[in-house]
Amino acid sequence: xxxxxxxLILLTVLPVLIAVxxxxxxxxxxxxxxxxxxMGVGIELALVISLFVLNFEAVxxxxxxxxxxxxxxxxxxxxxLAMDNLSLFFSLIVTSAIFLIVIFSTQYITAKxxxxxxxxxxxxxxxxxxILTADLFTLYLFIEAITIFTTPLISFEKTEETTRAxxxxxxxxxxxxxxxxxxMILIYFNLGTLKMAAVAxxxxxxxxxxxxTIIIFFLLALIIKLGIFPIHFWLPRAHxxxxxxxxxxxxxxxxxxxxxxxxxxxxTMIAFDFLVELHLSDFVLNLALVSSLIGHxxxxxxxxxxxxxxxxxxxxxxxxxxxxxxxxxxxxYGGLLHITAHLMMKSGxxxxxxxxxxxxxxxxxxxxxxxxHTNRLVFAAFIIICLGTIGMPxxxxxxxxxxxxxxxxxxxxxxGAFVAAAGSIIALIYYLRYISHAYETVKEDGKSIKEELLxxxxxxxxxxxxxxxxxxxxxxxxxFGLGFKILEMPINTAIFELLNPEKYxxxxxxx
Amino acid sequence: xxxxxIILLIFLVFSAVMTVRFDEELISIIFxxxxxxxxxxxxxxxxxADVALAEAVIGAGxxxxxxxxxxxxxxxxxxx
Amino acid sequence: xxxxxxxxxxxxxxxxAAFALYYNFSLLPGYQDLEKGISDYIITYGLHDxxxxxxxxxxxxxxxxxxxxxxxxxxxxxxxxxxxxxxRKMLPVSSKGLSFIVKRTLGIMTPFxxxxxxxxxxxxHLSPGGGFQGGVILAxxxxxxxxxxxxxxxxxxxxxxxKTVLExxxxxxxxxxxxxxxxxxGAFLKNLGFLTAERGTLISAGSIPYINIGVGFKVGAGLAxxxxxxxQKTFEEDF
Numbered sequence: 001x002x003x004x005x006x007x008l009i010l011l012t013v014l015p016v017l018i019a020v021x022x023x024x025x026x027x028x029x030x031x032x033x034x035x036x037x038x039m040g041v042g043i044e045l046a047l048v049i050s051l052f053v054l055n056f057e058a059v060x061x062x063x064x065x066x067x068x069x070x071x072x073x074x075x076x077x078x079x080x081l082a083m084d085n086l087s088l089f090f091s092l093i094v095t096s097a098i099f100l101i102v103i104f105s106t107q108y109i110t111a112k113x114x115x116x117x118x119x120x121x122x123x124x125x126x127x128x129x130x131i132l133t134a135d136l137f138t139l140y141l142f143i144e145a146i147t148i149f150t151t152p153l154i155s156f157e158k159t160e161e162t163t164r165a166x167x168x169x170x171x172x173x174x175x176x177x178x179x180x181x182x183x184m185i186l187i188y189f190n191l192g193t194l195k196m197a198a199v200a201x202x203x204x205x206x207x208x209x210x211x212x213t214i215i216i217f218f219l220l221a222l223i224i225k226l227g228i229f230p231i232h233f234w235l236p237r238a239h240x241x242x243x244x245x246x247x248x249x250x251x252x253x254x255x256x257x258x259x260x261x262x263x264x265x266x267x268t269m270i271a272f273d274f275l276v277e278l279h280l281s282d283f284v285l286n287l288a289l290v291s292s293l294i295g296h297x298x299x300x301x302x303x304x305x306x307x308x309x310x311x312x313x314x315x316x317x318x319x320x321x322x323x324x325x326x327x328x329x330x331x332x333y334g335g336l337l338h339i340t341a342h343l344m345m346k347s348g349x350x351x352x353x354x355x356x357x358x359x360x361x362x363x364x365x366x367x368x369x370x371x372x373h374t375n376r377l378v379f380a381a382f383i384i385i386c387l388g389t390i391g392m393p394x395x396x397x398x399x400x401x402x403x404x405x406x407x408x409x410x411x412x413x414x415x416g417a418f419v420a421a422a423g424s425i426i427a428l429i430y431y432l433r434y435i436s437h438a439y440e441t442v443k444e445d446g447k448s449i450k451e452e453l454l455x456x457x458x459x460x461x462x463x464x465x466x467x468x469x470x471x472x473x474x475x476x477x478x479x480f481g482l483g484f485k486i487l488e489m490p491i492n493t494a495i496f497e498l499l500n501p502e503k504y505x506x507x508x509x510x511x
Numbered sequence: 512x513x514x515x516x517i518i519l520l521i522f523l524v525f526s527a528v529m530t531v532r533f534d535e536e537l538i539s540i541i542f543x544x545x546x547x548x549x550x551x552x553x554x555x556x557x558x559x560a561d562v563a564l565a566e567a568v569i570g571a572g573x574x575x576x577x578x579x580x581x582x583x584x585x586x587x588x589x590x591x
Numbered sequence: 592x593x594x595x596x597x598x599x600x601x602x603x604x605x606x607x608a609a610f611a612l613y614y615n616f617s618l619l620p621g622y623q624d625l626e627k628g629i630s631d632y633i634i635t636y637g638l639h640d641x642x643x644x645x646x647x648x649x650x651x652x653x654x655x656x657x658x659x660x661x662x663x664x665x666x667x668x669x670x671x672x673x674x675x676x677x678x679r680k681m682l683p684v685s686s687k688g689l690s691f692i693v694k695r696t697l698g699i700m701t702p703f704x705x706x707x708x709x710x711x712x713x714x715x716h717l718s719p720g721g722g723f724q725g726g727v728i729l730a731x732x733x734x735x736x737x738x739x740x741x742x743x744x745x746x747x748x749x750x751x752x753x754k755t756v757l758e759x760x761x762x763x764x765x766x767x768x769x770x771x772x773x774x775x776x777g778a779f780l781k782n783l784g785f786l787t788a789e790r791g792t793l794i795s796a797g798s799i800p801y802i803n804i805g806v807g808f809k810v811g812a813g814l815a816x817x818x819x820x821x822x823q824k825t826f827e828e829d830f
Contacts, residue, residue, distance in 0.1 A: 009779045013766065016664055020762045023671065023755065070657050070779050072640060076629050077650075079657045115675045122668045129661070141661045148665055152672025163676075186615070192629060213615045560719035561647045564711070568727040573814060576734045580821045 007047050008068040008081040008132055011091070014044060015125035022118040030113070034106040037117050041095075041102045041124065048095045052088060059085060062493040065507045067134075076193065082134040084504050085493040090260045091131050092490070093340055097253050097347050098124055104351050104469040105245035116156065122149045123249065127257050134508050136184055136194040136269075139261065143180060143225070146257070147173030150250060154242040165234075165241035172234045176224035183217040186210065196269045197508035200501065203270055212278055218265055219284060225258045226321065229291030232314050236298075239313065240306035240363075244354020247306060251313045252347035256339050259320060268501045272327055285325040289419045292318030296426040305353050305363040308430060309346065312389065315423050316342050322419070323404050326411045332495040334403035340487060341400040344480070345389045348473030352382045355466050365437055372438035378467060379438060381474040386431040388477045391424045395481035516556055523549045536585075540578045547571040642787050643716035643796040651721065652802045656780040660765055663806055667762055670813040677820040688741035697739050704732055712807035716796040722803040726810025733815035737822055751819065754812040761809025768798050768805070 018040040025033050051066070058064040068081040083091070102120070109116050123146060130142035147170065155166035188194055190206045203211070227235035239251045266272055275281040295314030302308040320342070324335040353363065355378055361367045372379045388397035401420060408416035480487065497504060526549060530542040547570030554563035633646055633654075643649040651659050688694065712725030736744055772781040782797035789795060 006773065009773070013769065013779070016660075016762075017766055020667070020759050020766070023759050068779075071654055071781050075636075075640075075654060076632055077654060079655060112675060115671050118671050119668060119675070122664060122671075125664070126661075137655075138658060138661065141658055141665075145661060145665050145668065149668045149672070152675045155676055158676065207618060210615065210618055213611075561645070561721065561724075564719050564724045565727075568724050568731070572731055573727050573734075576731070576738075577818060577821065580818065584821065 005066045005068045007051055008066060008083055009070070011044065011047055011132065012081070012125055012129045015040065015121040015128070019118040019121035019125070022114050022121065025114050028114075033113060033117070037102055037106060037121075040121065041099050044124070044128075045095050045099045048088075048091050051083070052092060059088065059493055060489060062496040063503075064088065064493070065503075067508065077195075079138055080134040080195070080508060081132045082504070082508050083132055084497050084507075085490070086260070086263065086497040087131050089336070089490045089494040090256070091128065093343055094127060094131070094253055094256065097343055098127075098249070100469050100472060101245050101248050101253075101347060101351070104248075104354075104466055105243075107465040108245055108354060109243065112156075116153070119149050119153050120249075123153070127253070130257060131260060134196050136187065136196055136199065139196075139264075140177070140180055140184055143261070144174075144177045146254065147177060150246070150254070153246045154238055154250075156243050156246065162241040165237040168234045169238040172224055172231065176221040179217045179221035179224070183214045183221070186214050186217075195508070196264070197505040200269050200271070200505050201509070203274070208278075211274060215270060215274065215278065215280060218270070219280065222258060222262050222265070223284075223287075226255060226262070226317055227291075227314055228288055228318060228321065229294055230287075232291060232295070235314060236302070236307050236310035239310035240304060244306075244350055244357065247310075247354070248347040248350040251310060251350060252343050255313065255317050256343055259317070259324070259339060262321070263324065263498060267498045268504055271501065276327075281325050281327070285322050285413075286415070288318045288322040288325065289416055290318075292316070292322065292419050292423060296423045296430075299430050300426060302430075303365045305356075305365070305368065305434060306350070307363075308434070309349050309353065312427060312430070313342075313346055315427075316346075316389075319404060319416075319420055319423060322416055323407055326407060326413065326416075328407065328411055329495060329499065330403070330410050331407040332498055333491060334400065334405075334407040336491045336494055337396075337484065337487065338400035338404055340480075340491075341388070341396040341477075344473055344477055345385050345397060348385045348470060348477065349382065349389070351466070351473065352378055352385070352470045355470060356382070365434060368434065368438050369440050370438070372435070378470055381470050383435055384474050385477060386435065388481070390427045390431060394478065396477050396484060397481070399481060399484045516553070519549055519553050519556070523553070536578075536582050540575060540582065543578070544571045544575045547574070638790070641782055641796055641799065642790055643799050644791060645716055645718060645721075647719075648715050648721050648799060648803070649796075652715075652799045652806075653782050653797075656769070656802065659802075659806070660769065660780065663762065663765060663809055666810060666813050667758070670758065670816050673817050674820055688744070689739050693739055697735055701732060701735065704728065704735075708732070708807075708811070712803055713793065713800060715803040716799045717791065717793070722806025723810055725803075726807040727814060729807065729811030730814035730818065733811075734818050737819065751816060754816050754819075757808050757812035758816065761805040761807070761812065764805030765802055765809070768802055772798075 018036065021036070022033070025036070052059065055064050055066075062085055064083075064085050066083045070079040070081070072078060105116070105120070126142040126145040126149065130139055130146070133139050133142065151166050151170045151173070154169055155162045184194065187199055190210060191199055191202055193199060193202075206214070224231050239247050242250065266275060272281070275284075292315045295311050295316075295318060299308045299311035299315065302311055316338070320335050320338050323331045323338070325331075356368070356371055356375060357363060359374055360371060384395070388395035391398045391401040401424065405417055405420050408414070408420060523546065526542045526546040530539050530546060533539045533542070547566055550570065551563045551567045554560075554566060633650065637646045637649045638644065641649040641653045643653065708725050708728035708731075710725075711720035711728060712722055715721035715725070768783070769780040771783060773779050775783055775785070782799070784797065786797045786801075787795060794800065
C-alpha cells in the first residue's frame with residue numbers, strides 16, 4: 001500500500017463522491033447539505049494548500065513535481081496525473097475562487113440545491129482533472145465533461161431565454177470538442193501515443209502539412225471555448241443567462257482553465273516554435289487583440305449589467321491571450337498576473353450583481369436606478385472592484401495591466417499596447433454609465449452607511465454570507481494590489497515551467 | 512476491400528444524405544437508424560464486435576426511441 | 592440572399608472542408624506503419640496482466656479505467672441535468688398502452704431481453720459486450736414497458752426513486768472499487784488481485800466483472816430516467 005502523492009487522485013475523485021452523495025440528499029435539511037458542500041470544497045482547498053506549504057522549498061527552487069500513476073506503471077498507455085508549478089498555481093487560484101463561490105451559492109440558491117450542488121461538484125472534479133492530467137484523451141474527456149455539466153446549470157431558471165442560451169452554449173461547446181477530438185485522433189494515428197510528454201518529444205517527426213492541421217484544429221477548439229472574436233457571440237448570452245454564482249464560475253474560473261489548457265498544449269505539448277514557424281502565432285495574436293477591442297466596444301452598448309460584464313470578459317481574455325502569445329518572460333508575468341486579477345475581479349463583480357438582483361427587478365440599466373442608495377456597502381464594493389477592472393492604482397487590476405502594457409511595449413508591439421490602454425478607457429466609460437445610473441434617484445430610507453458598518457454582529461451569520469463573500473473579494477483585490485509581490489514567487493516558478501518544458505517532459509517520461 | 516464492403520459504404524452514404532435531405536422528421540429518424548444498422552454491419556466486417564454491439568444497441572435502438580419521444584413532444588406542443 | 596446561392600455556398604464550403612480532411616487523412620501513415628507497440632503489447636500481455644479474455648474490456652475497465660470512470664460520470668451528470676431541466680412536477684398519468692396482441696408478445700419476449708442484458712453485462716470480460724452495452728439493453732426494457740404497457744406500469748414497478756438509487760449505487764460501486772484499489776493494491780482503480788480466479792471462468796479477471804455490473808446498472812437506470820422524464824407529458828395528453 002503506497003500513499004505516494006495520493007492527493008492528486010483525491011483532488012479529482014473526492015468531488016465526484018460528494019456529487020454522488022448530493023444526489024441522495026433530497027431529504028436532508030438545508031443546513032447539513034450546505035455544511036457538506038462547504039466542507040467538501042474546504043477539504044479540496046486544504047489539500048491544494050497543503051501541497052503548496054509542504055513542498056514550499058521545492059516550489060521556491062522551481063523543481064516541484066508530483067506524479068501519480070494509475071494502474072500498470074510499465075505499460076505504454078498508462079494514465080498519469082502530474083502536477084508541476086504551473087498546475088499548482090492554477091489549482092491554487094481556481095480552488096480558492098470556487099471555495100468562495102460555493103459559500104455564496106449556499107445562500108443564493110434556494111430551489112433544487114441537491115442537483116445544483118451535484119452538478120457544481122462534478123464541474124469542480126472535471127476542472128481539477130483537466131488541470132492535473134498528463135494524458136491527451138483524459139484532457140479531452142474532462143473538457144467535454146465541463147461543457148456537459150455546465151449546460152444544465154446555465155438553464156437553471158427554466159425560461160425561454162436561458163434555454164436558448166444553454167442550447168447555443170452546448171452547440172458551440174460540442175463543436176469545439178469535436179475539433180479537439182479530430183486533432184487528437186490525428187496525433188494518435190501519427191505517433192501512436194496520447195501521452196502529452198511523449199507527443200512533445202516526437203512532434204517534430206510529423207510532416208509539416210499534418211502539423212499545420214493538428215495545430216489549426218487545436219486552435220479552433222480553444223478559440224471557440226475561449227470566446228475569441230469570430231466565434232464569441234455565444235459567450236455573453238450564456239454568461240448572462242445563468243444564476244450569479246454560475247456566471248462567476250463560467251467567466252471567472254472556466255475561462256482561466258481553458259487558458260491553462262492553451263498553455264499546456266502550446267508550450268508543453270507542442271513547442272511554441274512550431275506556431276511561430278507556421279506563422280500562426282502572429283495571426284492569433286492579432287485576432288485576440290481585435291477580439292479584445294470588440295469585446296470592450298460591445299460592452300458599451302449592453303443595457304444589461306451581466307451582459308456588459310460578459311462582454312468585458314471577452315475583452316480581458318483576448319488581451320491575456322494576446323500577451324501570452326508574445327512568448328517573452330515579461331509577457332508571461334503580465335499574463336499570469338492578469339489571470340489572477342481577472343479571476344478575482346470578475347467573480348466579485350458577478351457575485352455582487354447577483355446580490356444586487358435581490359433588490360431589483362432585473363439587471364437592466366433602467367431597473368438599477370437608485371440601487372447605490374439602497375445597498376450602500378455592497379455597491380461600494382462593486383465600485384471598488386469596477387475600479388480594479390479599469391486599472392486604478394492601488395488595486396491589483398492596475399498592477400497587472402501595468403505589466404501587460406510593459407510587456408507589449410518591451411516587445412515593440414504597439415497595437416497591443418494601444419488595445420490594453422484603450423480597453424481601460426472604454427471600460428471607464430461603460431462602468432461609469434452604470435454607476436451614475438445607480439446613484440440617479442435619491443431615495444431616503446432607514447439605514448445610513450454608518451449604521452450598516454456598525455451592524456457587524458451578523459457579519460458571518462446566514463443573512464450576510466453573500467455580502468461577506470463580496471467583501472472578501474474586495475479586500476483580496478486591495479491586499480493583492482498593495483502587496484502583489486506575494487504573487488511574484490508562484491508566478492515566477494510557473495513561468496519557469498513555460499520557459500523550460502523539457503523538465504516536465506523528462507519527469508513525466510522518466511517515472 | 513471486398514464487394515460487400517463497397518455496397519455497404521454506398522448505402523451508408525446514401526442513408527446519411529437521406530437523413531439530412533428529408534424535411535419530415537420521422538423519415539429522418541428511420542434513415543438514421545438504418546445508418547446505424549449499416550455501420551454495425553461494417554464494424555462486424557472489420558471484426559470489432561464490441562463496437563458493433565454498442566452501435567446496434569445505442570445507435571439503432573435507444574437513439575431511435577429517444578428521438579421518437581422528442582418528436583411526439585414537438586407535435587403535441589404544435590397542436591396546442 | 593438568394594436561397595439557391597446560399598445552398599451552393601454551403602455545399603461548396605462543405606465540399607472544400609471534406610476535401611481538406613480527405614487530403615490530410617491521405618497523408619496519414621498506413622496502418623502497418625503505425626507504431627505497433629501498443630497493439631502488440633495488449634495482445635501479448637493483456638491476458639496475463641488482467642485475466643480478461645476480452646481485451647477490449649481489459650483496456651476499458653482496467654488499463655484505462657479512469658477514462659471509463661470519467662465517461663460514466665458524464666452520463667451521471669447528463670442524467671442529473673436532464674432531470675433538472677425536464678422535471679415538471681406532474682404526476683405521471685398513463686396511456687392505456689398498445690393492443691392485447693402486442694402486450695402478450697412482449698410479455699413473452701421481455702424476460703429473454705432481460706436475460707440477454709444481464710448476460711452481456713456479466714460476461715463482459717469473456718465475450719463481446721460489457722457494462723455500457725448491457726446497461727442500454729436493460730434501459731430498452733424500461734422503454735418497451737413505457738410504450739407497450741403505458742408509462743404508469745413502469746412507474747409502479749420501478750419508480751424513479753428506485754432508478755435513482757440503482758444509478759447512484761452503480762456509480763458508488765465503481766468509486767468504491769477504485770478506492771479499494773488504493774488501499775489494497777496501491778493505485779487508484781488497480782485490478783484487485785485477491786478476486787482473480789482461473790481464466791475463462793465467470794468470476795475471474797479481478798474487479799472487472801464488478802465494475803461491469805456497476806456500470807451496467809448505472810447506465811441502464813440513467814438512460815431509463817432520461818427516457819422517462821422525456822415521455823411524461825406526452826402520455827398524459829394521450830389519456
